[in-house]
Amino acid sequence: MNIEIIAVGKLKESYLVDGIKEYSKRLSAFCNLNIYESKEITQYDILKNMTLEGELIMKKIKDDDFVVTLEIEGTPLSSLDFSNFLSQKKTYGISNLTFIIGGSNGLSQEIKQRSNYHLSFGKITYPHQLMRLILLEQIYRAFMIAANRDYHK
Secondary structure: OEEEEEEEOOOOOHHHHHHHHHHHHHHOOOOEEEEEEEOOOOOOOHHHHHHHHHHHHHOOOOOOOEEEEEEEEEEEOOHHHHHHHHHHHHHOOOOEEEEEEOEOOEOOHHHHHHOOEEEEOOOOOOOHHHHHHHHHHHHHHHHHHHOOOOOOO
16 A cells, blocks of 8 residues: 655654654555655735645645545544554555645645545644654554554553
């Protein structure tokens, strides 16, 4: 399975970079992982910034990608349900799974409409840079659950 993460903004904090490197290394046993950083735009009004960020994200999405957007309004899943979600995608031949993390203003309507699944990590707002690490940890946890390994307790 190929997993891509498209995230708005560049990581600067070394602790986040280190954590992402660690989980990327762990995930290499389960999937091909690519993380793309898309430019965060802050020079116009919020709606225009989101629209321009959305246009940049759309250029990275392939036609056959199953797109999962991270949205507060999305569907919350437990770790077990998320593991089942990933397993089902793999079982039914979804080979390219793309997760999208928006910038500080969220995602454009164009990206939300392109999404095949709207996922929520709860009603709490996380910094979008931190969300990358949280998502990677949850993907790793999901694979460990599916492999019936001891990571998840």
